[in-house]
Amino acid sequence: MSPAMGQPGTLTKKQSDALAAYNKAASDFESILGQRRAQIDSNQRLPNLPGQALYLARNNMLSTYKDLTDALPSRIGGPNKYGIPPAYLDAGVEPLLDQYRKLFDLMQAPPANAQKSDTPFKDVVDLGTAIARAKGLDAAGAEAAGRISLGLFFAETNGNQNIGNARSNTYKGSLQTGPSEDQNGRRKWAAIKTSIAAFDPALSLRDDREEARAGNLDHRFNHWTAVRDALMSAHADIFPQVATIVKTLPNPIDQMKLFELIQIIPAPTRSGLKSGDLVNYRISDPRIMGYLRNNSIFTFGQADRARTSATYREILDAMWLFNAKFEEALAKFDEIKARQKR
Template sequence: MGQADAPTKKQSDALNAYSKAVSDFESILGQRRAQINSKRPLPNLPGQALYLARISMMSAYKDLTDALPSKIGRPNKFGIPPAYFDADKEPLIDEYRALFDILEAPPANAQKSDTPFNDVVDLATGIARAKGLDPANAEAAGRISLGLFFAETNGNQNVGNGRSNKYKGSFQTGPSEDHNGRAKWAAIKASIAAIDPALILRDDKEEARAGNLDHRFNHWTAVRDALMNEHADLFPQVAGIVKILPDPIDQMKLFELIQIIPNPTKSALKSGNLVSYRISEPTIMGYLRNNSIFAFGQADRAKTSATFREILDAMWLFNSKFERALSKFDEIKAGQKG
């Protein structure tokens, strides 16, 4: 029996880099857990080091499986492509998510909703109808918007942000975005009242309840203002978007890109050839990477441009969130019919 070939230097380097990345990830997870359990002060942006360590581990694994394809293992429960993640490391991601739940817990004065998912759908649908959409396309806008809620916060309301001091709340908006959304809501409110007066009664109650509170920490006003800030301007294009991107998850991904790279996404929609529209600006590619798109491994990170079809396909980390959103949307619609 012949022996297996000895690993090349590239393969050995990849193995060593991955081992170090796993060790580093385990170390920062343990450090944060100890700080939290002992109630020691946390650093500014306590989730950033966790995030970077997770990215580094997955990147090192992708480099390893590129160098040694035999290292690609079994599927994992997170739906991450096996070339990017070793299923044996699932407990590390479980701890990662548990820590972020602590780091991003809502502030004590946050005003939660007992119907957070319905609120997103109701607001988006009402806004879409006021923008002139028929019931079917308004429903699509509601479904897409629920996907955004899951993309931004895993469907958790009023959360903080362990990686940013600027973006907060159910839709992770900054103060200027929230204020802009409030102004746009005021301009469209009368049109919505004519279509859905019950929605406006709820809105008046939530406005009174919020008072002087940061509106991003009242779930209703946070969702309302975030949708009005950017996404509602694109609701009139929903019918065309659905034709170009018939997959509901692709539709959600496109609207999530309005959150990440708004101006290039709008330009792509105006181009007349959305899926082939190419992004090549280094700054924009950097924004994508900062949101876990083309962020894993040397081959991904070396990309200097990408079409929107390639970007949508690279957003696989969002798939499980959007699948949960679709399931929740189906529950909501079934409840309305019942």
């Protein structure tokens, strides 16, 4: 990988420092990628949370590039295949992000006893739709809930079922839940299953089969039960507000982002929904801003990290790292709906 180009003699000290910081960050990212790849290829024991160092190095590369383009706007280049704003990513380092994703796929591979589904995307849509119907939504609202649910699957796992987590020892499975969230979801599902069986007996029978199949297995490693319990734990109680959310946020990707925020910062997001003016509802609690930054929102560059508050409209706009995931989810959803109409 070639370093960022520049002519030091023509740069100010601030610009020169920013260029040097970026070149070092890109080199460090390349180095840790190579180190982790060598460890995997030679079957060495990986450190605890082996993805954390990669994640931080990637973030530092994006951050220092944003600082560079803030100091030297001429460095902003063309678009990249990851849909990252060009001010944050030099398209020339795309191969490093390719390596990054491949390594995470290896490090987060499902355990050998995980129980996969042959229809993972349809399962998510079916469960989200059924839960929404049980919560009283009409056909249009239930369809939107199914679409949003598929977006959550892609946001959490890039559409990969039953995965581990290279950055956490707590969150696992198709919707990356912890043990307490999974248990909470199972209890909530039991409370509405009878009503679901009344209008969708086929789905209820599928659920019985998956429960029997999972047995004493951690339910987060059966794709069906993992998705079901995660949706029931964090999102089902918000489904009755889907019609209002769709009206407030007509863009389907914004809708998915909002439900992802219910997972990241649940209490403020619920408060924002209750406020009657969601898009202008402002977050200013430093702790909540920290949670956002830990999930790649206002994370990259000194200007972003210096923010002390943000409205929900600003937060949604800053979730650009999720855009490609949600666009893929929308494409899969359209495929599912098209097959159902045949």
